[in-house]
Amino acid sequence: MKLSVDNLAVTRGGVPVLEGVSFTLEAGQALLLRGPNGIGKTTLLRTLCGLQEPLEGEISVSTETMAYGAHADGLKATLTVRENLMFWAHTYGTDNVDAALERFNLTELADRAAQNLSAGQKRRLGLARLLVTGRPIWVLDEPTVSLDTASVALFGDVIREHLAGGGMALMATHIDLGVEAEELDVAQFKAAPPKESSDFDEAFL
Amino acid sequence: MIAILIRDLRLAVRAGGGFGLGLAFFLIVTVLVPFGVGPNSEILKTIAPGILWVGSLLACLLSLDRIFALDYEDGSLDLLATAPVPLEGVVIMKALAHWVTTGLPLVLAAPILGILLNLESSAYVWMLASLAVGTPALSVIGAFGAALTVGLKRGGLLLSLLVLPLYVPTLIFGAEAVKRGADGADAGLPMMMLAGITLACAALLPFAAAAAIRINLR
Numbered sequence: 001m002k003l004s005v006d007n008l009a010v011t012r013g014g015v016p017v018l019e020g021v022s023f024t025l026e027a028g029q030a031l032l033l034r035g036p037n038g039i040g041k042t043t044l045l046r047t048l049c050g051l052q053e054p055l056e057g058e059i060s061v062s063t064e065t066m067a068y069g070a071h072a073d074g075l076k077a078t079l080t081v082r083e084n085l086m087f088w089a090h091t092y093g094t095d096n097v098d099a100a101l102e103r104f105n106l107t108e109l110a111d112r113a114a115q116n117l118s119a120g121q122k123r124r125l126g127l128a129r130l131l132v133t134g135r136p137i138w139v140l141d142e143p144t145v146s147l148d149t150a151s152v153a154l155f156g157d158v159i160r161e162h163l164a165g166g167g168m169a170l171m172a173t174h175i176d177l178g179v180e181a182e183e184l185d186v187a188q189f190k191a192a193p194p195k196e197s198s199d200f201d202e203a204f205l
Numbered sequence: 206m207i208a209i210l211i212r213d214l215r216l217a218v219r220a221g222g223g224f225g226l227g228l229a230f231f232l233i234v235t236v237l238v239p240f241g242v243g244p245n246s247e248i249l250k251t252i253a254p255g256i257l258w259v260g261s262l263l264a265c266l267l268s269l270d271r272i273f274a275l276d277y278e279d280g281s282l283d284l285l286a287t288a289p290v291p292l293e294g295v296v297i298m299k300a301l302a303h304w305v306t307t308g309l310p311l312v313l314a315a316p317i318l319g320i321l322l323n324l325e326s327s328a329y330v331w332m333l334a335s336l337a338v339g340t341p342a343l344s345v346i347g348a349f350g351a352a353l354t355v356g357l358k359r360g361g362l363l364l365s366l367l368v369l370p371l372y373v374p375t376l377i378f379g380a381e382a383v384k385r386g387a388d389g390a391d392a393g394l395p396m397m398m399l400a401g402i403t404l405a406c407a408a409l410l411p412f413a414a415a416a417a418i419r420i421n422l423r
Contacts, residue, residue, distance in 0.1 A: 072280025
């Protein structure tokens with residue numbers, strides 16, 4: 001499988017933020033999106049996942065192959081760690097909850113309510129959801145926020161295993177995960193500011 | 206999709222889930238009305254169908270904004286939208302979960318609370334039947350309203366204003382069915398209208414609600 005994005009233009013709040021975004025990603029490869037805050041990394045990732053319509057351009061694979069990991073982990077505070085993960089496993093039709101808990105060192109916390117986890121533990125639970133989805137392309141937005149050094153290393157290992165198994169990962173991140181990956185500077189695709197419309201009639205307001 | 210229903214039911218009965226909020230409100234309304242109106246049993250008998258229906262409608266309204274707002278805030282709505290379930294299915298399941306936790310308790314409580322309002326004995330069957338047939342429409346319409354206002358801060362007021370007019374037909378036919386039942390008249394027609402409204406809402410509004418969510422997530 002190959003993910004290729006061709007001449008993609010994305011908008012945020014109706015204003016174009018990126019245009020002409022093109023890249024390809026083969027099975028087993030990872031791509032890191034870099035760029036200053038507010039440049040449109042999140043918007044690009046949301047567009048790839050199908051949460052937003054692109055203004056123009058082509059994405060070669062269906063959104064059915066992607067698992068989206070957002071800023072927010074989507075955890076339910078009153079459900080236990082296992083129940084949270086179990087829900088996503090059922091939704092995606094998989095059953096490897098225990099393996100995912102084990103991989104992210106959450107087995108001991110499995111019966112604790114998500115509201116009693118630390119920020120880093122919540123993040124690990126949010127990332128464990130990716131394993132449960134069973135989807136080949138991981139689209140991750142700042143996956144390492146609030147993780148400690150050991151957990152970042154752990155997450156790097158998980159990514160490497162995922163890539164070795166023929167998966168792909170697309171990440172917006174500012175830190176080094178220790179994963180061999182190409183980097184894409186999103187700033188080069190910055191959209192031109194919208195032109196002042198010449199037929200703008202101030203009196204009409 | 207069953208997983209969504211199970212999760213929502215589980216969340217509702219856990220601490221802070223809002224289960225019982227509507228039921229408590231309904232209880233308070235029906236207990237207070239006799240105090241306000243006075244102990245004249247004839248008057249109570251006349252207004253009982255209307256009070257019971259208005260009470261359950263407002264009780265339903267109370268918990269509507271929780272349907273999608275909580276999932277929106279913690280990010281699960283984004284993740285659900287990218288999950289391999291159609292958003293229409295998510296809407297149906299969430300509306301169903303809302304009905305099971307809010308509408309169904311009201312249906313079961315109404316006959317008991319009918320005693321407090323001196324409801325005509327022949328009307329009990331119609332009270333149960335009309336609420337059972339009518340409240341699912343309230344949940345589906347409510348889910349649609351909640352989907353429209355999902356991204357808004359303090360969207361509760363707007364939600365109520367949007368949803369209340371849509372509730373009126375259900376209220377009219379529901380209360381009419383009970384009234385006719387109390388008079389011993391044939392309540393078939395209002396019951397059929399009520400069922401028609403519910404079925405039409407359940408068939409059409411999930412699509413509208415899913416479209417509204419997609420736009421609000423952008």
